[in-house]
Amino acid sequence: MRKIAIALSLFIVIIFLLGILLGFYLMPRKTVEVDKTDKIITSSAFRELSIVGVDNSGKGVYAKIIVDVKPGTGLVLVNINDLLADYLTQLSARTAAKVASNFTNLNLSSIDIIYNIKANAVIIEGPSAGAAMTLATIAALQNRTINNSIFITGTIEENGTIGLVSGIGEKAKAAKENNATLFLIPEARYLVGYDKVKKCNDLNGINYCQINYLPKKFELSELLKLEIKQVRTIKEAADYIII
Numbered sequence: 001m002r003k004i005a006i007a008l009s010l011f012i013v014i015i016f017l018l019g020i021l022l023g024f025y026l027m028p029r030k031t032v033e034v035d036k037t038d039k040i041i042t043s044s045a046f047r048e049l050s051i052v053g054v055d056n057s058g059k060g061v062y063a064k065i066i067v068d069v070k071p072g073t074g075l076v077l078v079n080i081n082d083l084l085a086d087y088l089t090q091l092s093a094r095t096a097a098k099v100a101s102n103f104t105n106l107n108l109s110s111i112d113i114i115y116n117i118k119a120n121a122v123i124i125e126g127p128s129a130g131a132a133m134t135l136a137t138i139a140a141l142q143n144r145t146i147n148n149s150i151f152i153t154g155t156i157e158e159n160g161t162i163g164l165v166s167g168i169g170e171k172a173k174a175a176k177e178n179n180a181t182l183f184l185i186p187e188a189r190y191l192v193g194y195d196k197v198k199k200c201n202d203l204n205g206i207n208y209c210q211i212n213y214l215p216k217k218f219e220l221s222e223l224l225k226l227e228i229k230q231v232r233t234i235k236e237a238a239d240y241i242i243i
Contacts, residue, residue: 036107044070047140049241050151051132052174053119054167060174063119065129067136072112080117088127089117092156096133099160099234103134104141113137128165130156131184134234135241145243151175152184152237160234162186169223176226184237187230 131154155163175183221228231237
């Protein structure tokens with residue numbers, strides 16, 4: 001009987017402690033937000049940045065992003081060749097504006113941001129232009145200059161990370177052909193093309209050969225004679241592009 005009483009007491013204590021822990025876990029937490037400075041502008045501010053994409057045939061192509069920052073009500077819009085962009089491109093633009101707001105610590109509620117992409121609508125994917133959109137917005141908000149000899153490709157995440165994109169080799173070639181002095185790409189391991197390697201062995205008097213295709217060991221910059229640097233965050237990219 002005494003053992004049962006002790007066990008019951010321990011059970012009650014455990015339930016009580018679990019109740020406290022559960023209550024603490026479910027208790028609403030206050031979100032601490034950093035106050036942002038209201039950005040007041042009286043006229044439009046334009047910034048232009050070079051980007052590259054890949055067309056339907058797999059060829060790298062050149063395009064431009066022009067951002068227009070002007071007085072408004074917090075709208076973010078994207079036009080591609082003067083046509084309204086698709087949902088993914090609009091989503092990428094909103095993320096770019098949010099990251100630019102966080103980067104500059106500016107409240108954009110009284111500002112409209114309009115991105116104009118001058119390219120074939122089927123060529124430039126909205127997500128892959130995210131990093132460029134962000135940098136152009138930062139430069140416009142801070143009234144700073146963009147180095148247009150530097151190209152960039154990459155998506156943008158809400159935490160400011162630059163994400164991976166496809167067609168790096170083709171885009172790098174297009175950047176080189178359009179007089180880029182530096183091409184910024186997302187941080188990753190990139191290889192271009194494959195080497196055909198033939199390996200033969202004698203197997204019971206029979207010459208057995210196997211052909212393997214191994215990734216080439218040279219880097220993009222060596223192949224194209226173009227300086228290429230990998231960047232992980234929008235801060236790293238801004239240090240190169242924004243003057």
